[in-house]
Amino acid sequence: MKRTFVKVFLFVVGVVSIFAAVGRLVPQVEEHPPVKQAVTPQSTPEELASMGREILHSSGCLICHKDSETGNERGPDLRQAAGKAATRKPGMGAEEYLLESIVQPDVFIVSGYPKMMPSALGPPANLSKAEVKAVVAYLQSLGGGEPTVKVLAEDVTAAKAKGPVNLGKALMGKHGCTACHKVESEGGEIGPELTKVAASREPADIMKKIIDPKAWTAPGFEAGIMPEGMGDAIPEGERREIVAYLAKLSGKQYGDAAAAADTGADSAASLWSHEGVRLGLVIAVFNVVMLLALAMARRDRKEGGES
Ligand code: HEC
Numbered sequence: 001m002k003r004t005f006v007k008v009f010l011f012v013v014g015v016v017s018i019f020a021a022v023g024r025l026v027p028q029v030e031e032h033p034p035v036k037q038a039v040t041p042q043s044t045p046e047e048l049a050s051m052g053r054e055i056l057h058s059s060g061c062l063i064c065h066k067d068s069e070t071g072n073e074r075g076p077d078l079r080q081a082a083g084k085a086a087t088r089k090p091g092m093g094a095e096e097y098l099l100e101s102i103v104q105p106d107v108f109i110v111s112g113y114p115k116m117m118p119s120a121l122g123p124p125a126n127l128s129k130a131e132v133k134a135v136v137a138y139l140q141s142l143g144g145g146e147p148t149v150k151v152l153a154e155d156v157t158a159a160k161a162k163g164p165v166n167l168g169k170a171l172m173g174k175h176g177c178t179a180c181h182k183v184e185s186e187g188g189e190i191g192p193e194l195t196k197v198a199a200s201r202e203p204a205d206i207m208k209k210i211i212d213p214k215a216w217t218a219p220g221f222e223a224g225i226m227p228e229g230m231g232d233a234i235p236e237g238e239r240r241e242i243v244a245y246l247a248k249l250s251g252k253q254y255g256d257a258a259a260a261a262d263t264g265a266d267s268a269a270s271l272w273s274h275e276g277v278r279l280g281l282v283i284a285v286f287n288v289v290m291l292l293a294l295a296m297a298r299r300d301r302k303e304g305g306e307s
């Protein structure tokens with residue numbers, strides 16, 4: 001009996017310490033997301049390069065380019081951009097060329113590639129000059145060199161004020177749709193304009209097209225250009241926002257009931273991340289473990305009595 005009690009006691013102490021340790025770790029990991037840095041004239045070359053990487057990865061550039069072994073090849077491999085930059089245009093320095101190729105891509109077209117790159121100052125990237133310079137710093141560091149670009153105060157203040165935009169519209173920029181499609185008079189011209197697409201297509205079909213670009217081919221356009229796998233890359237909630245936005249541009253509604261269910265799921269998710277609920281969960285699990293331990297102790301005692 002005494003031995004059982006000691007066993008149960010040690011077991012409970014062990015479980016409580018594990019919970020305490022985990023409980024201390026969890027909130028620290030979850031509740032301090034990294035603060036997003038801004039590009040400033042004071043940023044060091046290393047900071048510029050690392051922010052440039054973030055910017056490049058979130059501005060739709062990788063729809064056409066790659067900066068690692070895997071990626072897209074509609075445009076040149078960006079790992080070589082800095083190395084080739086000095087030789088692209090006679091009389092133009094590498095840094096100057098990189099800046100021009102991102103801000104005014106149509107001035108010089110790399111041979112063997114089509115003219116399709118949108119300026120990074122417009123959609124979908126909508127970068128400020130300071131952000132473009134950070135991207136150049138990243139490309140320079142990718143090429144193995146030291147970043148030489150200098151961010152000036154005017155590059156920062158010249159940043160376009162980004163007013164509130166419709167979430168669906170912003171997501172079309174984030175996921176690169178507007179690199180190829182024009183919506184509300186902004187965007188590329190590789191694919192059809194989408195401002196009124198929902199007038200002739202049902203919203204559910206637009207969703208289908210995002211998930212499976214082979215679903216149909218818009219008349220007058222080449223098949224196989226719209227990237228496969230976008231549906232997987234874009235979270236379902238964001239896909240819905242995009243379709244709802246395109247539907248609304250033609251006065252249609254999309255997925256009200258489904259959207260309500262979505263927000264239900266969302267708030268459930270945020271409920272679980274609430275600290276009080278987490279603590280409650282820990283206490284509940286602790287109680288269950290205690291009950292199990294008691295049951296075990298009782299069984300042990302019974303067995304002990306029998307023998
Ligand atoms: C819709 C496809 C597309 C998107 C999106 C795109 N590019 Fe390009 N990019 C190209 C193509 C095609 C070329 C080569 C033709 C040319 O010079 O315009 C190119 C050329 C370049 C070059 C010159 C490379 C060299 O070797 O000379 C750089 C640098 C570059 N892009 C950077 C970017 C950055 C940074 C972004 C994101 C802000 C971006 N691109 C977005 C298609 C794209």
Ligand code: HEC
Pocket residue numbers: 063172175176177178179180181190191192194197201206209210213216217218219221222223224225226227230242
């Ligand atoms: C690399 C270029 C490219 C990107 C990125 C791209 N598309 Fe497309 N898209 C096309 C082309 C080209 C067509 C026309 C050929 C076809 O239907 O496949 C097209 C067709 C469409 C159509 C059919 C239009 C019609 O009138 O039938 C829809 C809808 C569409 N795209 C939505 C999107 C959305 C939403 C995104 C972003 C999640 C996106 N596309 C990203 C190139 C692109």
